[in-house]
Each structure stands twice: as C-alpha cells, then as structure tokens.
Amino acid sequence: MTNGPQIPVPQPVQTDPAKLRWGIVSTVKAPLRKIAEFIAFHLDLGAQRIRIHLDVPDPSIAERLAHPRLRFTQCDDAYWEGKPSRARTTHQRRQMFNAARTYRMSQLDWLIHIDVDEFILSPRPLADLLAKVELDASHIELQPVEMIEGSSDPHHFKRPASKTIRRTIYPVFGEHVPGGFIGTRSPKIAARAGLPNVRLGIHALHHAGQPVPGAALLPGVELGHAHAPDFETFERHLAYRLSKGSYHDRNGETNLRGHLLRALMDDPEPDALRAFHTELCVPTKERIALLKEYDLLRVEALNLDAKVERFFGSLED
Incomplete structure (x- = not known):
C-alpha cells in the first residue's frame, strides 16, 4: 500500500x-x-x-x-x-x-x-x-477513459496504452503522448x-x-x-489549457503534451495540429479495431438528448 x-x-x-x-x-x-x-x-x-x-x-x-x-x-x-x-x-x-x-x-x-x-x-x-x-x-x-471524436451514439472511449502498444495504434505521436491521452490520465x-x-x-x-x-x-x-470530442473544441480550448490548464507546466514539472503542442503550433505545416488530433482522436476503422484488439476500447450509448428531454424538456423552447 x-x-x-x-x-x-x-x-x-x-x-x-x-x-x-x-x-x-x-x-x-x-x-x-x-x-x-x-x-x-x-x-x-x-x-x-x-x-x-x-x-x-x-x-x-x-x-x-x-x-x-x-x-x-x-x-x-x-x-x-x-x-x-x-x-x-x-x-x-x-x-x-x-x-x-x-x-x-x-x-x-x-x-x-x-x-x-x-x-x-x-x-x-x-x-x-x-x-x-x-x-x-x-x-x-x-x-478515466477518453472520448474519441463523435457527435452521436454510440460513443467510443479509449483506455490508456503502454508505450509499445501506442507505437502501433498511434505511430506518429503515440510515443510522445503518455497513455495516448490528450487529456488527463489521473x-x-x-x-x-x-x-x-x-x-x-x-x-x-x-x-x-x-x-x-x-x-x-x-x-x-x-x-x-x-x-476534445471534435477538433473545433480542442482548438478552442487550447490557449487556456496551455497557459493555465491541463497542458501548463506546473510545480516545476515539464508538461510533455504542452511542449509538443506548442511545437506543432509553430510548425510551418498548417495542418500539423489537426494531424495530431486526427491520429489520437478520430475513430478510423483501423484504429477502432486495434483498440478493440488490445482491450482498450469502451463503447457506450450516452443517450444525452433523451435524458435532457426527460429532465428539462426542450431547451430550445
């Protein structure tokens, strides 16, 4: 203990x-x-x-x-x-x-x-x-399990992966992103x-x-x-997360994801940041199959629209 x-x-x-x-x-x-x-x-x-x-x-x-x-x-x-x-x-x-x-x-x-x-x-x-x-x-x-991009049910969530497995599932960025998570693993x-x-x-x-x-x-x-359920959400919150949030250096410790993201933001290739999000968060058939093969995939129907309607009615009223 x-x-x-x-x-x-x-x-x-x-x-x-x-x-x-x-x-x-x-x-x-x-x-x-x-x-x-x-x-x-x-x-x-x-x-x-x-x-x-x-x-x-x-x-x-x-x-x-x-x-x-x-x-x-x-x-x-x-x-x-x-x-x-x-x-x-x-x-x-x-x-x-x-x-x-x-x-x-x-x-x-x-x-x-x-x-x-x-x-x-x-x-x-x-x-x-x-x-x-x-x-x-x-x-x-x-x-935590991290949601992979998707706006409708069923939602796909990934579990953290070891470095060896990350090299297979996320061949470009996985080795540099702990667990393969762009959010917290805590x-x-x-x-x-x-x-x-x-x-x-x-x-x-x-x-x-x-x-x-x-x-x-x-x-x-x-x-x-x-x-980061979609690239737009990821990009919209990026400045705050780099300066004060989950990508910020804290207590004298270097935030590896934050430093990688800053490098991608400075990359002359305009789609470098999107490529990062795509590899780690977009549910291609191949990536979903690999996550399932390594028992790193959880699939859940959240039914959010129906639950909101049940408790609060139509929010558009």
Missing part, C-alpha cells in the same frame, strides 16, 4: 443500495446545453444531489435547469466575500475550494468531484456498486462523507496536506472524459 495517512471510516456505513445516497459536486464554465447534458446523465444514473458551482454566474441557467435534486451556487463577488482570497485565484483552486466546502456540508453517503465534460460509465445503478465497497474504504478512484475521486479532517481535491483525497492511500475501485466503472 502507498505510504500516507490512514483515515478510519466511521461505522456503520450504508450498505443498502435502496437507502444509499450519492451525489456530485462540480465547478462549471460551459454553455447551457453542456451543463444540462452533464446533469441529466447523472440524474438518470441515480445521483441524489448534484451541486453545480457556476464559475461564471448566470441566474438564468439555474432557473432553466431547476430540479429538486439539483442545487446551483452562483460564484459571484457575494459568494467569495469573506473567503480566502487565494482560493479564488485559479480555476483549479476554485474547484478544490468548492469541492471541499460542499464535502463538509454533505449529508450524503458518497460525494464525487468531477467536471462538466466527464460522465460516470457504469454497468449497473451506481448505488448498487457503492453499497458493496469495502467497509473500511475511505474513497474510490474513477479511472483519476477523479468519490469520497465517503463524514470523514474527519479530510479535503476532497481534484485527483486525490487529502489529509494533513498528504494524499490518502488505499483507494478502492468499482468493477466495470470508468469515467468517460470528453476532453
């Missing part, structure tokens, strides 16, 4: 799936439609409470998506009044502050911290699986509520400033990440 603080889990814990309550906290900056898809998908999965922090305040979103199991927080100046100024400085710090604050207030059995472009892929109702987690497990890691966290003196972060549960080891896994559950 990894060295680190051991957190005793207060007993008893809920093991009856009919009574178990789980929820989601997320700090969001996205269009109405994307927020509605994220919420509707997880309400359909059984989330008892979803807390959305609107990083760009917009009361009309909260009004249009009102639902009994949904709570919105407008992260305006009034919200940040009296809170640590440092917590507001970057998107990552705002995420961590909002997640930690929600965790302290939570009356649920489990709280999950994920982003608006992530979807919990589960073969069964999530409460059924959470009810079977080891009684002394403080938290769960949700391992897990997201589901934490039992009520643990003393812990902080729910982005990729870890923390105690006394240290990650808590011993995370459990849920059989068959992965976190589908729509990091």
Whole structure:
C-alpha cells in the first residue's frame, strides 16, 4: 500500500443500495446545453444531489435547469466575500475550494468531484456498486477513459496504452503522448462523507496536506472524459489549457503534451495540429479495431438528448 495517512471510516456505513445516497459536486464554465447534458446523465444514473458551482454566474441557467435534486451556487463577488482570497485565484483552486466546502456540508453517503465534460460509465445503478465497497474504504478512484471524436451514439472511449502498444495504434505521436491521452490520465475521486479532517481535491483525497492511500475501485466503472470530442473544441480550448490548464507546466514539472503542442503550433505545416488530433482522436476503422484488439476500447450509448428531454424538456423552447 502507498505510504500516507490512514483515515478510519466511521461505522456503520450504508450498505443498502435502496437507502444509499450519492451525489456530485462540480465547478462549471460551459454553455447551457453542456451543463444540462452533464446533469441529466447523472440524474438518470441515480445521483441524489448534484451541486453545480457556476464559475461564471448566470441566474438564468439555474432557473432553466431547476430540479429538486439539483442545487446551483452562483460564484459571484457575494459568494467569495469573506473567503480566502487565494482560493479564488485559479480555476483549479476554485474547484478544490468548492469541492471541499460542499464535502463538509454533505449529508450524503458518497460525494464525487468531477467536471462538466466527464460522465460516470457504469454497468449497473451506481448505488448498487457503492453499497458493496469495502467497509473500511475511505474513497474510490474513477479511472478515466477518453472520448474519441463523435457527435452521436454510440460513443467510443479509449483506455490508456503502454508505450509499445501506442507505437502501433498511434505511430506518429503515440510515443510522445503518455497513455495516448490528450487529456488527463489521473483519476477523479468519490469520497465517503463524514470523514474527519479530510479535503476532497481534484485527483486525490487529502489529509494533513498528504494524499490518502488505499483507494478502492468499482468493477466495470470508468469515467468517460470528453476532453476534445471534435477538433473545433480542442482548438478552442487550447490557449487556456496551455497557459493555465491541463497542458501548463506546473510545480516545476515539464508538461510533455504542452511542449509538443506548442511545437506543432509553430510548425510551418498548417495542418500539423489537426494531424495530431486526427491520429489520437478520430475513430478510423483501423484504429477502432486495434483498440478493440488490445482491450482498450469502451463503447457506450450516452443517450444525452433523451435524458435532457426527460429532465428539462426542450431547451430550445
């Protein structure tokens, strides 16, 4: 087991799936439609409470998506009044502050911290699986799978590949991109509520400033990440991700993907950046066959339009 603080889990814990309550906290900056898809998908999965922090305040979103199991927080100046100024400085710090604050207030059995472009892929109702987690497990890691380009069901998701396999599936860029993912390979966290003196972060549960080891896994559950579902989305978010986001050098460590992307942006070949996205994200028949051969492919029908219609009606009204 990894060295680190051991957190005793207060007993008893809920093991009856009919009574178990789980929820989601997320700090969001996205269009109405994307927020509605994220919420509707997880309400359909059984989330008892979803807390959305609107990083760009917009009361009309909260009004249009009102639902009994949904709570919105407008992260305006009034919200940040009296809170640590440092917590507001970057998107990552705002995420961590909002997640930690929600965790302290939570009356649920489990709280999950994920982003608006992530979807919990589960073969069964999530409460059924959470009810079977080891009684002394403080938290769960949700391992990411990355969405391959596609605007309709079924959606294809790829799992991370070893360097040897990457050379076969992605012969030009795979060797230079860890896992073959253009987004993060780090897990997201589901934490039992009520643990003393812990902080729910982005990729870890923390105690006394240290990650808590011993995370459990849920059989068959992965976190589908729509990091760049099409080239236009990838290109639109690139500047932010290079300067402040997932491609940014951090804590003195070189971000390999970021440096590669900067080189491609400076390449005299005008389609260099698109070639990168095409190789890593476009589901050609050959690439899908290779992913399937190496057991690196997950296929899921998300049914987002139907789920949005079920919970919120037509957003075009």
